[in-house]
Amino acid sequence: MTTYITTPIYYVNAQPHLGHAYTTIVADTYSRFRRLQGEKVRFQTGTDEHGDKIAEAAAREGVSPKEYVDRISTMFRDTWPLLNVAPDNFIRTTDDNHVATVQKILQQVYDQGDIYFDEYSGLYCTGCERFLTEKELVQGKCPDHQTVPAEITEQNYFFRMSRYQEQLIDHIQANPEFITPERYRNEVLSFLSEPLEDLCISRPTSRLTWGIPLPFDDSFVTYVWFDALINYLTGLGYPDGEDFDDYWSVAEHVIAKDILKPHAIYWPTMILSMGLPLYQKLHVHGYWNVDETKMSKSIGNVVRPAELVEEYGVDCLRYFTLREMSFGLDASFSSAAIVARKNSDLANDLGNLYSRSTAMLAKYTGGVVPDPGNDTTDDTVLEELAMSVLQRYQEAMGSFQFHRGLQAVWELISLANKYIVSNEPWALVKEVEKEARLHAVLYNLTEVLRLLTLLLQPVMPETCRKMAFGLGLEENSPLVNTLTSGGGWGLLPPGTELRKIDALFPRVEKKKEQQPAQKEAGKKKEQTKEKAISEEGVITFDQFQQVELRVAEIVAAEAVKKSDRLLKLTVKAPEERIIVAGIAEYYRPDDVIGMQVLIVANLKPVRLMGVESQGMVLAAKTEEEGKTRLVLSTVSDPVVPGSRVA
Numbered sequence: 001m002t003t004y005i006t007t008p009i010y011y012v013n014a015q016p017h018l019g020h021a022y023t024t025i026v027a028d029t030y031s032r033f034r035r036l037q038g039e040k041v042r043f044q045t046g047t048d049e050h051g052d053k054i055a056e057a058a059a060r061e062g063v064s065p066k067e068y069v070d071r072i073s074t075m076f077r078d079t080w081p082l083l084n085v086a087p088d089n090f091i092r093t094t095d096d097n098h099v100a101t102v103q104k105i106l107q108q109v110y111d112q113g114d115i116y117f118d119e120y121s122g123l124y125c126t127g128c129e130r131f132l133t134e135k136e137l138v139q140g141k142c143p144d145h146q147t148v149p150a151e152i153t154e155q156n157y158f159f160r161m162s163r164y165q166e167q168l169i170d171h172i173q174a175n176p177e178f179i180t181p182e183r184y185r186n187e188v189l190s191f192l193s194e195p196l197e198d199l200c201i202s203r204p205t206s207r208l209t210w211g212i213p214l215p216f217d218d219s220f221v222t223y224v225w226f227d228a229l230i231n232y233l234t235g236l237g238y239p240d241g242e243d244f245d246d247y248w249s250v251a252e253h254v255i256a257k258d259i260l261k262p263h264a265i266y267w268p269t270m271i272l273s274m275g276l277p278l279y280q281k282l283h284v285h286g287y288w289n290v291d292e293t294k295m296s297k298s299i300g301n302v303v304r305p306a307e308l309v310e311e312y313g314v315d316c317l318r319y320f321t322l323r324e325m326s327f328g329l330d331a332s333f334s335s336a337a338i339v340a341r342k343n344s345d346l347a348n349d350l351g352n353l354y355s356r357s358t359a360m361l362a363k364y365t366g367g368v369v370p371d372p373g374n375d376t377t378d379d380t381v382l383e384e385l386a387m388s389v390l391q392r393y394q395e396a397m398g399s400f401q402f403h404r405g406l407q408a409v410w411e412l413i414s415l416a417n418k419y420i421v422s423n424e425p426w427a428l429v430k431e432v433e434k435e436a437r438l439h440a441v442l443y444n445l446t447e448v449l450r451l452l453t454l455l456l457q458p459v460m461p462e463t464c465r466k467m468a469f470g471l472g473l474e475e476n477s478p479l480v481n482t483l484t485s486g487g488g489w490g491l492l493p494p495g496t497e498l499r500k501i502d503a504l505f506p507r508v509e510k511k512k513e514q515q516p517a518q519k520e521a522g523k524k525k526e527q528t529k530e531k532a533i534s535e536e537g538v539i540t541f542d543q544f545q546q547v548e549l550r551v552a553e554i555v556a557a558e559a560v561k562k563s564d565r566l567l568k569l570t571v572k573a574p575e576e577r578i579i580v581a582g583i584a585e586y587y588r589p590d591d592v593i594g595m596q597v598l599i600v601a602n603l604k605p606v607r608l609m610g611v612e613s614q615g616m617v618l619a620a621k622t623e624e625e626g627k628t629r630l631v632l633s634t635v636s637d638p639v640v641p642g643s644r645v646a
């Protein structure tokens, strides 16, 4: 089996930020996952270097476009190794072979009558690099860039996109997996329900020279999308590259929703015109937001991936982005969210499981993996869960549900941590006749660690290299590198000698203590604030605004162990989080699943009966016949999970 996965080629008018990093981490993780499944993989990314925006950015800096694109393209190229992203090909639209491919395709499409010359007036958005329709504007502005598009009338070349409209609709309808998640497929079908206009593909050289000259009229250069989208073919050596057919027949593209139309409409119609088979899949994700707003250079709220790597480590960043965002929906970035994931999922759950298990092995068997023997009381549960996780993980990762794949892996981590507590190896070691049982328990724990090393490798390659080393395995051992050789139970050979490694994920401690004077001043300020609230009994609008109220949809619920009062709720708001609510006396878990409730989303996380609660659910407290009752607050109509309550 073969995989060809691509990211968008990024504009070099800005430096890489978390949004670019996310798409590229997704494609990298997916390609590592397919390799783990034994596939032949090609992963391509690159930079998009022609067009108005780039020429303008270069002019602003007073350098030539070429000098400018060389510099920023290098920044992208240099960012990827920092994120352990390893593309097989990094393409630039200024590469000679790309220019030649674009010209060849233009000539071909022109010769068969799909490109014509015409005059056109329209509303052009420089941010989108395309003409917008009246319908797309919101209050006269481009909704993505918040700018009023310019009215432009000029003679240009057009691609007969409309000719392929019906064929494209048929294809999308016949292939539900062509565009996913489904909401984006629906969006495209809805757009296609109106007549499609033809696509303007050129610019007169009097207005723009920083483009690829049309082979049939050198007073025009090609217009951004006809240049950029073709990168997916150039990278495979179209038309007669050695592996072209192999890879093109399985092509999958990853993008965010900002460039859905070019990828779901322009690109397939171009491919149809070329007479090639369509790509297989378009995977569309949402935006990383900061304070509700899409992260973007023009808004000035960008988060730099290199800084996050410096602060939290590369694998923490990779894990956080893949776990926090439900692919397809928007997600919010905050330092608090990344610290919470690092401390809870990585340091507490995974890190502790690894260090506790290996420390016990060091102490009880001299660091040698013992023979599990035949004593398997209680162990089938662990083995069965491991095998079920293995299957669910593969389904989820293969369908871009990375957060679900990771949730499944964390079920295994959590069960293994409980397995330690319920088997008490520290007690078994004290009784000679329990030695066989002790060995079985320790063996099973190392086997879980091996499986984790295998499954987490696409997401956290560096950590998994350390774990493999610690487990006494070669870096390229099939037991931790292929699902075909390693995806079973009981494969780690007894007698393997563990090696000592440092803690996998040191916890992020709170920021340094403030200086005493600062602390005092801060305290006073707090006191006056509190006083203002309590004496008057009112709060200001600003104070109210500090409370982030949101609508959350409950997707799972279970009782918290050893508590009659608490339910552990998994909610979408819009990212998934856990909230512990004191409602167990009034609601059963099944009653609340699917409910949309109001939550306080920015409360400092607290641990309740060992479970970290990230927020609070609001409920009315009423007295009825002398009894208190809690009634959950809801919304009167369903809304998008995560909507702010204002």
Ligand code: ME8
Binding pocket: 007, 008, 009, 010, 011, 012, 018, 019, 020, 022, 023, 048, 228, 229, 230, 231, 254, 255, 256, 257, 258, 259, 286, 287, 288, 289, 294, 295, 296
């Ligand atoms: O559109 N959240 O380039 P671009 C998530 N050159 N992803 C984000 C994001 C955010 N806030 N911001 C950017 C272009 N991205 C064209 C593409 S392809 C033939 C040509 C990511 O630099 C996401 O992948 O504006 C998005 O689709 C892409 O960067 C846009 O990159």
